[in-house]
Amino acid sequence: MEKNDKYTDEFIDRFLMEDLDDNEKSGFLRDLNNDELLQKRVSQFEHCRQMVNFAYDDINKKENPPKNISGHGQWKTLTAASLLLLIGVFSGWMLKSGLFSQHASSETWRVVLHINSNDTYLQNTLLDETQRLLETYRKNKQKLKVEIVAYGKGVSLVQLNKSPYIERINKLTKKNPNLAIVACGRSLKRIRENNTNFKIMPNISIAPSGIRQILKRQKQGWSYIRI
Amino acid sequence: MSLRLYRKKLLGAMTFRKKTLIAEIAKHRPRLYKLCFSWTHNYYLSEDLAQETITQAINKISSLKDPKALPYWLSQILSNKFRNFIKLSRDTDSIDDIILSEQVTPETLYHQDQLRIKIRQAIASLPVGQRMAITLADLEGHSYIEISEILGTPIGTVMSRLSRARKRLAALLHDEAGQTTANLYTQVFNGKK
Numbered sequence: 107m108e109k110n111d112k113y114t115d116e117f118i119d120r121f122l123m124e125d126l127d128d129n130e131k132s133g134f135l136r137d138l139n140n141d142e143l144l145q146k147r148v149s150q151f152e153h154c155r156q157m158v159n160f161a162y163d164d165i166n167k168k169e170n171p172p173k174n175i176s177g178h179g180q181w182k183t184l185t186a187a188s189l190l191l192l193i194g195v196f197s198g199w200m201l202k203s204g205l206f207s208q209h210a211s212s213e214t215w216r217v218v219l220h221i222n223s224n225d226t227y228l229q230n231t232l233l234d235e236t237q238r239l240l241e242t243y244r245k246n247k248q249k250l251k252v253e254i255v256a257y258g259k260g261v262s263l264v265q266l267n268k269s270p271y272i273e274r275i276n277k278l279t280k281k282n283p284n285l286a287i288v289a290c291g292r293s294l295k296r297i298r299e300n301n302t303n304f305k306i307m308p309n310i311s312i313a314p315s316g317i318r319q320i321l322k323r324q325k326q327g328w329s330y331i332r333i
Numbered sequence: 334m335s336l337r338l339y340r341k342k343l344l345g346a347m348t349f350r351k352k353t354l355i356a357e358i359a360k361h362r363p364r365l366y367k368l369c370f371s372w373t374h375n376y377y378l379s380e381d382l383a384q385e386t387i388t389q390a391i392n393k394i395s396s397l398k399d400p401k402a403l404p405y406w407l408s409q410i411l412s413n414k415f416r417n418f419i420k421l422s423r424d425t426d427s428i429d430d431i432i433l434s435e436q437v438t439p440e441t442l443y444h445q446d447q448l449r450i451k452i453r454q455a456i457a458s459l460p461v462g463q464r465m466a467i468t469l470a471d472l473e474g475h476s477y478i479e480i481s482e483i484l485g486t487p488i489g490t491v492m493s494r495l496s497r498a499r500k501r502l503a504a505l506l507h508d509e510a511g512q513t514t515a516n517l518y519t520q521v522f523n524g525k526k
Contacts, residue, residue, distance in 0.1 A: 162453075166363040
């Protein structure tokens with residue numbers, strides 16, 4: 107609030123929200139006509155209001171989240187490349203910091219990854235890199251726990267009779283008991299409202315909320331890698 | 334009228350009132366989702382929190398004394414849910430200090446409207462407390478007293494958050510061409526509201 111101004115910010119807000127009585131309004135309009143600084147303040151407030159409204163006026167009008175637009179296949183490559191880079195950097199950092207010692211360490215490393223896309227290219231990349239991570243740590247006799255959290259359209263990764271990765275995931279989880287896959291309960295509920303036949307693999311855990319699961323893991327000190 | 338019949342009619346009236354309120358609560362879902370999105374900029378989290386708000390409101394419907402206060406009551410529940418979510422991720426920071434980083438996702442980046450993106454990024458860079466205050470005021474049209482009660486903060490804090498948020502947005506949206514984004518907005522849309 108500016109000092110020595112007759113009108114507070116709250117008063118200007120009330121004017122713009124048409125929350126003034128007739129006397130207050132007529133007095134304010136009279137002053138507004140003669141005061142350029144007051145006009146500027148009112149204009150700035152109104153611009154701010156319009157901008158904030160404009161920023162979100164498409165919410166609820168379009169599909170949320172929006173579908174992928176064709177011609178943006180470049181994003182698949184970019185996000186997959188980012189994932190490769192992140193896992194590479196993470197593993198490289200581990201190597202450099204001497205954590206991959208010749209002797210097995212008692213410390214367990216924990217990594218949570220998430221997938222929220224039904225793009226098979228991204229899902230395939232996620233599984234490739236998870237496998238590589240598990241193999242690297244096993245070779246170096248390091249203890250590792252990996253959790254994949256699937257939410258939104260990402261739950262299609264574990265959809266029975268639909269996902270192309272069922273057999274691969276079964277082999278991966280059988281060979282690596284330190285790998286867990288968690289599906290978001292909320293996402294499943296939403297999907298099942300439109301598709302009652304949507305079923306997931308039997309050995310998949312379900313968390314009430316995928317996002318909260320990721321937050322919980324981060325709070326527990328897990329490293330988080332995002333696609 | 335016998336006492337038994339009176340009780341039956343009263344119960345019927347209360348059940349009808351409850352059913353009507355529940356139907357009204359469900360209608361607020363898009364509004365709650367939009368408000369939550371303006372705080373989180375995350376589609377899935379906004380859906381989760383909006384759904385939790387609706388569920389809690391339905392479960393605690395008997396605590397709503399005045400049906401006219403329903404929109405404000407729902408905003409209050411949503412605000413509490415969101416602040417609890419923030420606490421879950423950051424134990425000790427005050428929401429005046431927390432800046433949630435903008436989630437640059439493919440969905441955001443292929444949005445065609447650059448002006449909208451720019452404004453959202455500016456809003457996303459505000460500390461959480463300021464972001465909640467400015468969206469409750471400008472998006473929802475709540476008064477300062479209502480914002481104070483929704484956020485559970487003194488009215489003076491609401492005023493200072495709003496003032497700082499507006500100044501920061503004005504500074505952030507002043508582009509290199511020397512004209513404000515607000516001016517660009519006005520030029521593009523000819524002052525359309």
